[in-house]
Amino acid sequence: MLLLLAVLGGSIYGALYFRNRTAALEADNQSRVDDAQSELDAQKAAYAAIDPSTDEGAALQLASENEAIEQAQQQTQALEAENEKLRAENEELAAQVSELEADEDNAYYLKAYESMRKGMELVEAYFNGE
Amino acid sequence: MENNIPEMEPIASGETHRTERSASAQRRLPRKRRRQNRTLKIINAVLLLLAGLGLAACAFAGYRYYTFSPGTYDDQIAALHEEAARIRTETEALQQELALEDEQMRSDLHQAGEEGAAAADALSTAKAENESLTETHTALVERVDFIKNIHENAQTFREEYARKIRQLEDMIVAGESGAKICYWSFDDGPGSYTAAVLDFCEQNGIYVTFFTSREANDTGRGDVDEPELLRREIMGGHSIQNHSNSHQYSMIAGNMYTKGIDSFREQVRLQDEWVYENTGFKPGIFRFPGGSAHAFSGPLSKDQMVSVLTELGYVWIDWDCDMADNAKANPDAGTVYSRAMYQVRKIDPPIAVVLSHDNYYSTYAGFMRAVPALQAEGYIFLPLFPESYAIGHSYARTWYY
Structure with missing residues (x-):
């Protein structure tokens, strides 16, 4: 009887032992399967997030368009401000040019320069075979 | 009930009697004992069964464990x-x-x-x-910026312009260009017809050279605003050069060629300053009043005078073609025109320096006729600068027409 008890005890222990080991193996492999499944789900979610045919993807695309439009509008505003400044500066410079050109001495040298430039064109025409 | 107790053989000490009890003997055991025996048997049987089951379960679990294959999981x-x-x-x-x-x-x-x-x-x-x-x-x-530095820019451009003309001259001399250049020069001005000459040049897009002399008095200069004319000459893109301050060139005592080298130097310097003060541009070519042959025939040597010119930043030039339009000769316009056509064509390579004076109407009129005629033969009218090929290659000839 003791032997039987020992055998019984041993077999119960053995059965439990093997059962637990088997369960651990199954759990471990199932965990691997779950991980792979999670990875697949993540990839699907990543795809859905950008796919324009989904709400999420469409929203992303719209956000990108809105951002681009906003950037363009900001650029336009900055350019318009710069253009305004340039217009004012150009007006000042043009006035300065007029004033300088009206000066008698400047006008004299400008005319001399212009005449020599025409003479130079005449000479250069001969280099171009005209 | 009979007691059939078999006889026992005698045993050694220490041994126990294992007696086979017969059924009848057993029947003679107390009930309680009999019940205990049965219970033990049952328990043993159960234990055996359980042990068997246990072993089976253990075997099964062991089988499952050792035959476990991750294959399906791997595939999945x-x-x-x-x-x-x-x-x-x-x-x-x-x-x-x-x-x-x-x-x-x-x-x-x-x-x-x-x-x-x-x-x-x-x-x-x-x-x-x-x-x-x-x-x-x-x-x-x-x-x-350009206008603020226009004086400097104009001077720099003039140098570039002069170099470009020299480039064309070199090509003509080398036979690499069919161009022809006429450097028409007017001496002793500004004169009575300088303004008219300037107008004509502007209308026809041509350029000439003025060898100026502030106090030249060969003939009446008329009521001319000399500084204004000098400025017009520059504004027209023409060249202003130096023909001495007084133009007193005869070899009588007290003139530029007879009063010593300092006097000559002063003649060049005064005219140089006068032109620069009024125009902002410095001349660079000197033409000897009366020509170099006349100048070198006096008490001052050629070397002395050329040395002074070099010191003051000058080169010198005579001419190739002479319109001979001084007051004494006083040729008419037709003669001036004919002389120009005849003489200019003779100059080879075709880089001709013409001497005339813008104090006479006939010169002006002859000039106006000669220009289009020479242009028709391919001549271009350019200003003469110190960089020109003509410097050192132009010399007064004796013309018979």
């Missing part, structure tokens, strides 16, 4: 990974496609609907205007 995982990889590839491809579309959309917002098109147009307009305004701004800044 492989399929899931494959699917995930496929979707990852598709995602990357889609990302690239969307990135390209996004880039195209950002570079051309017209693809982003009405609002995008409006933003794109507004930006494009602003950019174009900015470009234009920036270009204008740069041009104006350069213009302001």
